[in-house]
Amino acid sequence: MLLKKRFNIEVLGQEILVLSDSGDEHVAEIVQYVNDKAEEVRNTSGNISTLNVAILIALNIADEFFKFKKNKEDIHSQLESRTEKLINFIEEGR
Numbered sequence: 001m002l003l004k005k006r007f008n009i010e011v012l013g014q015e016i017l018v019l020s021d022s023g024d025e026h027v028a029e030i031v032q033y034v035n036d037k038a039e040e041v042r043n044t045s046g047n048i049s050t051l052n053v054a055i056l057i058a059l060n061i062a063d064e065f066f067k068f069k070k071n072k073e074d075i076h077s078q079l080e081s082r083t084e085k086l087i088n089f090i091e092e093g094r
Contacts, residue, residue, distance in 0.1 A: 012038050012050050037061065 004019040009031045020027050034057060041056045042048075048056075 011035060012054060014050075034061075 004021050007018050007020060007024075007027050009016050009018055009027065011031060011034050018027075022030075037057045037060055038053055041053050041060070045053070045056065
């Protein structure tokens with residue numbers, strides 16, 4: 001059983017205490033990713049509020065998630081199809 005560890009992180013210039021059962025390196029990667037997304041949003045959206053930056057970050061990450069999820073489902077479907085074809089090929093060869 002992993003115990004949750006406390007992390008003091010900074011996202012969008014805000015200090016936040018979070019609990020995570022992930023390691024230091026993983027948490028640091030996530031924080032860096034979100035801060036990079038914030039910089040990307042600020043560079044493309046001009047001078048907008050922190051709340052709007054956070055909303056746009058959430059939308060961008062959700063979009064990435066859904067694309068990865070769809071890609072994973074497509075790959076899974078292709079693997080199932082190929083597996084069925086391979087099984088049929090093997091069975092026909094008997």
